[in-house]
Amino acid sequence: MRVLLAGASGVLGRHMSAALVRSGHEVVGLTRSPDGARRLRDDGVEPVVADLLDRDGLLRAVDGQRADAAVHAATALRKPPMRHSDMTATDALRVWGSRNFAEAVQAVGARRLVVESMHFGYGYGDFGDRVITESNTPWAPPGRTPALERHLEGFRVKEHVAFHTEGVEGISLRFGALYGPGYGGGGSDAIVEMLRKRALPVVSERVRGSLPWTHLEDAGTATVAALERGRPGAAYHIVDDESASMTAHVRYLAETFGTPKPMTVPLWVIRPVGPYLHAFLTTVARLSNATARAELSWEPVYPTYRDGIKALR
Template identity: 60%
Template sequence: MDDTKNVLLAGASGVLGRHITDALTRAGHTVIGLGRGAGADVRADLMDRDGLLRAVDGLRADTVVHAATALRAAPMRHKDMFATDDLRVTGTRNLMEAARVLGARRVVAESMVFGYGYRDFGDHVITEGTDPFAPAGDRAVERHLQGMRVKEELVLGTDGIEGIALRFGLFYGAGGTETLVEMLRGRKVPAVADRGRVLPWVDLADAGRAVALAVEGGRPGRAYNIVDDTPTGFGAHVRAVAAAYGTPKPMTVPTWMMRPFPYLHRMVTTSMHVSNARARAELGWAPGHAGCAEGLRALAGSRPGRRP
């Protein structure tokens, strides 16, 4: 990057937001954090249109990054996603208005690969150019898919805005994996039997780096899959965390045991291979580790005070 920007970051206080802030700062950009908490540079709620527009009045930003979420814990039931669904629709619409007030040229939005659908895609490799995003028709998850669909439509289709959507895999990494480690130490989480199912993953640090690259690079109006090279089953990921951190080995359970938690059940029974070729070619992004097992070992090995 040869041009520094003022970047308004919605969701700066979240786990992903902190990695985005680090990546943007290292690239020389100035980050203006937007959030509801006392530590935000700009205090506003994305769901409050009038309050948001008042909060940004008089400010200027070259780029807006939308990484806000209403989640405070891993979603287990469909209703756990409802506030985030609403944020993706109403909150994004309000933030796009705020982008105009700020004079922003570009908006970069967090999206996710589950927008392709919560199902088993078999051996098919999903790409941005050939596979529909957030297809309608699955009543059980339509509310979630609609949120992802509308968010991308707003960001990519607003006149006068260079919109880019980053479709992330499941996150792991510093600030996120530690919760799972503590649960494994307390023998509070099992590993589901994957039965050949795999999911795409991405290290949070790599995700933050993708956002920084999208501030300057990429093609406006495009979506990019931000995933590592080695899809890994949900259960296999849990076992990889246990192996990397030396926790007790988790019990393996069948997926039907997840049915009391319907959103989680849909996630762990989804299987998808997702290509990152477009991100490599157009953003210049590549994962720091080929897969999450390698990334987790590196993360565990970098812990302060770890014995060799």
């Protein structure tokens, strides 16, 4: 297939692109900057420079292009978000960028659209010990606060666009917290560097928080599987087999890479300086990947975050 990939120059996008190319597909990568275009050329990807939030410019940029399928993996995150405002640009890409990209997908003649999503689309909070499947928990319910609602609107709109764009078969991949080898200092490389500088504290293990995790390479192979074998209108959990707290994950990174142990701070310190991070750290969600295993014939190469971190050495 010839695949139009939005967000191709980002850390996740480059893993997706690499997996697609390894599987014999051709990638046309959308990026917002000339620097991103240069990186894509180095990766063997045909670049198209366009901003998803500029509808007219986007449609001009893809004029004359043809593609069989498309992937929307664009975000605006350059570092872990602390405040709700750190998510503003990514929220806009999920709402307005998704709508504009859907028009571009139709313009290039693509028949299949895979969109990147996350477990946080179920909401920020404590879901207890029950295991969430794609059908037993409401997707993107109203947020408890205006700030949380803005984030959930992004997840809600992005999937709605994927599933309801005329002439397009939409599929959503709901990832866990992403980690793994980065490009240009992204991914877990950036976390390890912060640990070396003693610039990344953790909260106490007594804080109830547990997240599903997804290795970036597993995210890439799942994207290929969804394009090749996904069921139109379906959402899939692309997560590993074990949830774990951010504290456990970061401490294992420090142990594995031999960095100084991260300082432990009380949770109450986080809320005033990082209210989004506070919601992140206190969310408890356990997701099943059984549907992806059964329908996509996909399984994580790294079943737990420990396996994935050890492979980074």
